[in-house]
Amino acid sequence: MTRDSEIVDARLLDALTLLASQAAAAILAVTDPGLTRRDKPDRSPVTDADEAAEAVILQGLARLMPGVPVVSEEAAGRNAPQPPGDCFVLVDPLDGTRELLAGETEFTVNIAVVSGGVPVAGVIAAPALGLLWRGHVGHGAERLRLAPGAAPADASEQTAIRTRSRPAREPIAVVSRFHRDALTDGYLDRWPDVRRVVCGSSVKFCRIAEAAADLYPRMSSISEWDIAAGHALVAAAGGAMTTWDGSPLTYGRPGFRAPGFIAVGDRTAPIVR
Numbered sequence: 001m002t003r004d005s006e007i008v009d010a011r012l013l014d015a016l017t018l019l020a021s022q023a024a025a026a027i028l029a030v031t032d033p034g035l036t037r038r039d040k041p042d043r044s045p046v047t048d049a050d051e052a053a054e055a056v057i058l059q060g061l062a063r064l065m066p067g068v069p070v071v072s073e074e075a076a077g078r079n080a081p082q083p084p085g086d087c088f089v090l091v092d093p094l095d096g097t098r099e100l101l102a103g104e105t106e107f108t109v110n111i112a113v114v115s116g117g118v119p120v121a122g123v124i125a126a127p128a129l130g131l132l133w134r135g136h137v138g139h140g141a142e143r144l145r146l147a148p149g150a151a152p153a154d155a156s157e158q159t160a161i162r163t164r165s166r167p168a169r170e171p172i173a174v175v176s177r178f179h180r181d182a183l184t185d186g187y188l189d190r191w192p193d194v195r196r197v198v199c200g201s202s203v204k205f206c207r208i209a210e211a212a213a214d215l216y217p218r219m220s221s222i223s224e225w226d227i228a229a230g231h232a233l234v235a236a237a238g239g240a241m242t243t244w245d246g247s248p249l250t251y252g253r254p255g256f257r258a259p260g261f262i263a264v265g266d267r268t269a270p271i272v273r
Contacts, residue, residue, distance in 0.1 A: 007087055008113055008121040008136055012064065016111050016123050017134055017144070017152045019060040023053035023109045024127035025149030027094055034101050040077055045097045050074055053109055054093035061089055071256055073225050084252055087115050092225040096201030098178045105129055106177075106200030112228035117250035122232030124202050133161070133206045135236025141209050163239040163265030164211035170195045171214040174204040183219040183260075190272050205230025208265045209237035215271075219244070219260040224251050227258060240267035 027049045030036070036048035054074045061070050069084035072091035089111065094100065096107030105128035113121040118137075125132040127148045132155075135141035145157035152158075170193050175184070177200045188194055194215075199207060205227075207213040228251055231241045241263040243249050249261050262271060 007115055013121060013123075013134060013136055014152050015060075015064050016113075016121070017132060017146075019057055019064070020109045020111050020123045020125040020132060021146055021148060021150055021152075022060070023056045023093060024125040024132075026052040026056045027100075027107075027109070027127050028148055037101060045101060046074060046077075047094075047097060047100070049100065050094040050097060054091070057091050057093055057109075057111065061091075065089065071225065073223065076225075076256065081256065084114075087113070088252065089113055090119075090225045090228040090251065090256075092202075092223075092229075095226055096203075099200040104177070104200055106203045108201045108203060110202050110225065110229035112225075112232050114228060114251045117252055118248075119228045119232035119235070119251060122229030122236070124206055124229050124233060126201075126203060126206075131206075133209060133233055135209065135233040137232055137236045139236065141233055141237035143206075143210055161210040161237055163208060163234070163237045164214070166214050166264075166266040166269040169193055172197055172207075172212070174199040174207050174213045174216045176200070176204070176218075179218075179220075181218075181220050184217055187217055187219060187272070202226065202230045205234050205263060208239055208263055209233045211265065214265050216263040217261075221257050221259055222261075224253065224256040224258050227261070230263070234263050234265070237265075238267070239263065239265045244273065246271075246273075 030049040033047035033049040069088040071081045092110040100107045109125040111123045121136045123134045132144045144155040146155045
């Protein structure tokens with residue numbers, strides 16, 4: 001396996017940050033995405049904003065990482081992607097399309113670099129919030145206040161972030177706004193005093209990474225491009241993400257579907273199973 005330090009360096013992370021920022025600007029440039037809504041075969045929505053962001057990212061990655069396979073949500077829906085090999089990039093150009101259509105602000109752009117089945121770097125931009133989170137496993141994580149389209153050097157705020165120790169009382173679990181399921185709700189019922197906070201898209205991972213939440217459980221399967229950038233961010237900030245039985249969560253599975261998972265900020269605290 002190639003070491004992640006040989007794949008991602010500070011210059012590439014900055015370039016991926018700019019790419020996510022430019023994709024964020026492309027999303028906001030679509031003034032009424034609801035007018036362009038179509039439903040995909042799985043009945044999930046897609047809009048011109050999703051496709052505009054994807055075009056920006058795919059063009060940029062072809063220039064930045066030539067020859068490295070890219071698996072992106074909308075492109076994968078049109079043509080089944082081939083097994084990507086040891087190093088590849090997972091992209092969700094607009095995570096939270098339902099939030100966007102509902103007028104919510106928690107929708108994101110996700111870009112993750114995967115090596116040996118493990119996400120080693122992730123960038124998550126929230127266009128409507130003017131925020132971007134990024135992490136490089138083994139090198140730390142940070143939050144940038146960044147106008148969509150701007151380069152990281154132009155961030156008005158750049159703050160190192162780290163997960164927190166789980167509080168003795170009322171740990172915070174982030175739960176999905178539009179993708180709740182009975183199994184996950186039942187699981188959280190087994191935590192004695194957990195406080196549930198509704199949150200959209202991959203912003204849930206960001207809240208854990210910046211010490212605003214403690215866990216994010218999901219018992220149903222999910223597409224890998226939805227979670228890879230968040231996985232890298234949480235791990236870079238000091239947390240952990242595993243399958244339900246505590247085994248490593250790997251990427252590049254058949255169909256690029258991941259099983260249920262739990263992401264935690266405090267990797268040393270006990271987990272209800």
